Amino acid sequence: MARAPIGRQQLLDAARDELVHAGGTLELSALTRRTGLSTGALYHHFGSKVGLLAAIWDDFYEGLSRSTADDRLPDDPAWAARERARTRCFVAYHFEHPLAWLLLNRTAPDPGLAEVEALYIRNLSEAAAANIRRGQTTGEIPLDLDPDSAGAFVIGGLRHGIAQQLRADPRPALDATADRLWRLTAAALHLR
Template sequence: MSRGTTAEQAPRHTPGRSPKGERTRQRLLALAQEMLAEGRALEVTALAERAGVSASVLYRYFDGKDGLVAAVVHAFYDEYDAAVFSTPAGPGRGWLEQEALRIEREVAFLYRHPLGRAVAAGLLHEPAATRADAERQRVHEAAAARNIRRAQRAGELPASIDAGLAGAVIIGALRSALGEALGRAAPPPEAAVGEMVQAVGETVLRSRLAGD
């Protein structure tokens, strides 16, 4: 993903909504993303002025300001999941290799997406954004746990590992590391962050391997 990626670049036509209406909705999403990426509170009046519509138009497409904010965060995570979890790792890779590639993709996505810094560094101050972010992080933790269980069934990881706890630790370490990195005026190289998170994950898993 490039720095220019925005919620406006992938409009989805909704049955019953005109093409013009869909463009207006996507425009509101894109402008709201810009405001949130800047660490600003979302002001409906200011957003409507930038979009060239009346403030009441927002309520035609979203469940108020909170609905718009949540839609922006969920759109961000939909792109995140498509870039990281829905992209095949390629044949012939062991579980640890696939995990390293996944971490590399996650770091790259958050570094490059316009909203990545605000999400990772905790700069989304809207309550609806915080709720949506927490919801999607729980989804990622569950996905990480399923990923570990698949490795256990394949015999690549021992059954003694608590997949739920390990998944939460790995996702939490990733988010903490990215929050620190992207919160800096000059973030460290992506590779350094990825290697650190991968080392933490391997330490968590190998602490169980050593005990078996």
């Protein structure tokens, strides 16, 4: 009986699992053994090993964007209440995603991914800056804060704060971590 072809998402899932299992490295030979397919199938779907890794990074960051999107947040008109909920979603995604520890605590397994990662971080920072501008419009954030610098600061702080919490043994509770990081964010933004 012929084996059904493995699809793109199945390959992504298997590669992500292999990356986690191997502590941040991805050997195509181990992946082909795990999935029972040839490297040709990987190249067919992703073009190269870097293409496969970039697809894994894309999947991670697209999931992060979906999990912190406005439609996932309460309809509270107060900027701070909504952003506190967004911070919790941001932390929860990282606490629940199997790759988060590796992405936040190790360098990318291939230099080609550094550019991909930098682009996603820049996009997150720009979205945070736009959001901070909305908070300034409502009067909840002082106008003298530069939103671009503040957005980069908030995203960098969240990423490094979550990385530190993911390294802790035992890992702190999700709600305690989200509260701790929100308090630091609120202080940095001088929320009124």
